[in-house]
Amino acid sequence: MTGPRPNDDLVVPRSVAVIMDGNGRWAKRAGFERIRGHEKGIDAVRTTVTECARLGVEALVLYAFSEENWQRPQREISLLFQLLKRFLVAERDTLMQNRVRLLHAGRRARLQPDVLALLDETIALTAGNRGMALSLAISYGGRQELVDAMQRIAAEVEAGRLSPAAVTETTIRAHLYQPGLPDPDLLIRTAGEQRISNFLLWQVSYAEIHVSDVCWPDFGAEQLHAAFRDYGRRVRKFGKVP
Ligand code: IPE
Ligand code: IPE
Ligand code: MG
DSSP states (O other): OOSOOOOTTOOOOSEEEEEOOOHHHHHHHHTOOHHHHHHHHHHHHHHHHHHHHHHTOSEEEEEEEESGGGGSOHHHHHHHHHHHHHHHHHTHHHHHHTTOEEEEESOSTTSOHHHHHHHHHHHHHHTTOOSOEEEEEEEEOHHHHHHHHHHHHHHHHHTTSSOGGGOOHHHHHHTSSSTTSOOOSEEEEOTTOOOOTTOSTTTTTTOEEEEOSSOGGGOOHHHHHHHHHHHHTOOOOTTSOO
16 A cells, blocks of 8 residues: 555545546647557556545546546557557456445447447456446536436336336436435546536536646545545535535
């Protein structure tokens, strides 16, 4: 185990979601091609996963590839998926050692069979782990997730298994990609951008938002701890009078 121990003022959220942004800018500033930023971003993923698991986070959702990212140049997309495939094999030991259970959030339809195979293998390998759940949002969009949920609910209504009046928040939640995960308490976005970019639209209703100015490849344990300290200073009201 490395890194500082949790301090008194470091409040560990139960559930964390991260929009890992700024790989391209990091690479550009360093004089490299964009893909070098994505490569370096893998090290930041390992650090954040390991540190969140060590600190006792229950669920971590990482935004790795959005539905809209399919509009990027084909070369960047294929290099990103090469990196993802490498990650899914190379990180197996780290996931097992940290008792991390891998999950996927997103549409499977556009993912190549070799990507799906490695994803499913790593999910199956880690399925028995009882530590942190790590959900990778790949080919993920918040609106698409809600569309997919609505279609499945509509099919149940049509089949007569569900009445329209019985559709509640619980029904919608049960049809999300990972219904078992708690809503994020903390949403972190790197590279200074202050937007949601179609991430977890249903789930972030009451998430606290922390924007870090560093680009994702430079996001390490120190920045994660800063986010947790910032979270610890928030007064969460959930619409009530405290
Ligand atoms: C985030 O970094 C990684 C993905 C979206 C896959 P970007 O590639 O968006 O980096 P910037 O925003 O161009 O700097
Ligand atoms: C959001 O980052 C998606 C991921 C981090 C995977 P983008 O870089 O795609 O978002 P925008 O385009 O700046 O909103
Ligand atoms: Mg970006």
